[in-house]
Amino acid sequence: MQDILEQMARAVAAPMVYAAAWKARTGRKVIGLLPMHFPAELAHAAGALPVLLQDDPEPVTVGQANVFNFYCGLNRSLVDQVMRGAFDGLDAILFGDHCVQLLGTADVIRAEKPDLPILFNQLCTTLDASWARRETLGTFTQLWTELEELTGAAIPEKTARASIRAYNRNRTQMRRLYAMRRRGEIALSARDMQTIIKSSMIMEKAEHVALMDRLLDAVPRRAPDAGNLPIYLSGHMCHAPKPELLDMIEQCGARVVNDDLFTGWRFIHADMNExxxxxxxxxxxxxxxxxxxxxxxxxxxxxxxxxxLLGEMKASGAQGLVILMVKFCEPHMFFYPEIKEACDAADVPHLLIETEHEEMPMEAFKTRVETFVEIAKRRATEAA
Structure with a gap:
């Protein structure tokens, strides 16, 4: 199992290196995708390698002058990577509009890379409006046409169907791991689970599906430490929490039984109708x-x-909620008061940790997490 995880981790650590090797081997295009709502299936059906662009561990340096300091770490890192030439191997970038900061990032990339095609499609945000399906069909039809123009070849419907099947299968494989973890059958760490999800955002789909088949057979069936507090992780809706933060949370006596992270359940929870x-x-x-x-x-x-969140905590047996809020993430900041109020009303122990792209006060976080774990354990014992 460790060999499989290490292969996935190599792609996660150097996604553009992986993409460049794939491009040299196949002669086909690499398309960068921005989180969080556009279908990679369509880029895959166009014969391209869709790579979901994430922040990297490098500090923001050369890009600092081109982006506001009050943008979140993902956007600042993306601009910095563009300025460093990290994305020079891309043939196009697909942008959405889920965040006003991302619009500014798109403008910077257009200015810095004027010859790089930017496929920008605006999706409706009011999903139950009477016109929402019509507008969404129009958006994805337009994207289909734009990808055909980019690649210079038509996308047959049967090819798109095959891509949908491949992505559905891959999501199903990863959901199986989640189900085994929730049932306490396996003890994969939060870092390992994130590596698995993030690698699926980068690797060629058939390769990742094959690795997942092997991983599902090889993962040791062993129960996690029953003395650790089962928790639910929430937040980070666009990019991954730092692995060392996940490690620290588990080292403090917690075990993650479920999450709604973007590099987690949020990315794999929904399939397309085949x-x-x-x-x-x-x-x-x-x-x-x-x-x-x-x-x-x-x-x-x-x-x-x-x-x-309260329903999912109950379903997964979590006894505490840890909220990872990206600094300057306005959508999450607006919602947090409602989450806090609901947790307080339901007497659910919860802890808010504000994360940042640069250095974070890990020792201070550790003290807070240790205290939270002890309080949550005491509450669970009293409730029993």
């Missing part, structure tokens, strides 16, 4: 996935993120 016409399947996937896991950048009547 029976529908591909563009309809993509539109319905986008419009319906919010019902399964609410996103604070979208709106839909009757859906509350805080109630979803």
């Amino acid at each position: 029976q529908s016409a591909p563009v309809e399947a993509m539109a319905d996937w986008y419009l319906d996935k919010n019902r399964k896991l609410p996103c604070p950048t979208r709106t839909m009547k009757g859906l509350d993120w805080e109630q979803f």
